[in-house]
Amino acid sequence: MSSGGARPKVVVCKDLGPAMPPLLERKDVDIVVWPEDRSCERAWLLENIKGAAGVLVLLPDKVNQELLDAAGTNLRVVSTVSVGYEHIDVPLIGAERHTSWLYADVLTEAVADITIMLALMAGRNDGVAYTLVKNGEWCKPNLGWSPFTFCGPQLSTSLSSPTRTVGFLGFGRIAQATLSRLIPFGITHCIYTGSPTSQPDIARDDALQAKYNLKGLNRVDIDRLARESDVLFLLTPGGKETYHLVDAAFLRKMKPMSVLVNTSRGSVVDSDALATALxxxxxxxxxxxxxxxxxxxxxxxxLVKEPRCVMVPHIGSATFQTRLDMATLAIDNLIGGVFGGEMPAELKRPA
Incomplete structure (x- = not known):
């Protein structure tokens, strides 16, 4: 649609499925939506954002000087369908424009679910075993059977492994939700690292240790995290501070039977080093x-070539319920910013 009349124009870089009808039915805005089921083309966005009051973007859509110049002075709000906002140059947007993102809570449960799934899949050789069945090789007589065929490290405790330590690189909402799911497996110890700028939350840690009847829950340095984790979960923000934190030196300190799970940002791990480690x-x-x-x-x-690497295409939040919640919240942020109303999740700038 055009941006004629007095109605503000908003640009949406992806059809947001069942969250879209309430937006499209509004009579007080002109909506321009990328029409294809693939990532929005940059040229299309730069052309259509001219004169827009708001734009709703996804992670591939970079919000930089080029985009702001194309938009012009009418742009009031940038809303993103993501918890992270590394793709947005927030300082560049300036105080006269709003930036919104999504509460971490909106995808906490879905990401915690898939984090556990990946830990089980990686430990129990799912990539190798599934491929064998899919390729029709299970029935081959030369495959044979032995007591330790396809064996891998058990997530839960056992007679031979009565203690299990899980580690978290980052210990925010998703990490704590993941820990809660691990308790029925008999996890006995939890260790984690936090941001160097944050203070230890001893009261919280004591409360979690008591709640889950853990033998230990401790904040540790990164070397100890690598050495002691039986399963290590990466649940930390991306960016310069965490770039390649998990490198060759880190991986060499880990246990030979340990499992690494990353459901945060790919930049935290040096892929070549991880492939070598596997x-x-x-x-x-x-x-x-x-x-x-x-x-x-x-x-x-x-990493695709490594049999003991199980990889899925960034689907941590990919449940119908969570994606609907994410899209709806992003739209509410967009409309609130355009009309100067409430934005449920506005990114507040430091005073």
Missing amino acids: REKWIWGAGLDVVEGEPAITSNHP
């Missing part, structure tokens, strides 16, 4: 929902 058996396996350079991940990627 190939040379520094660690047992890896479960990844995110990979540096995604989605440009081909069959030749070093």
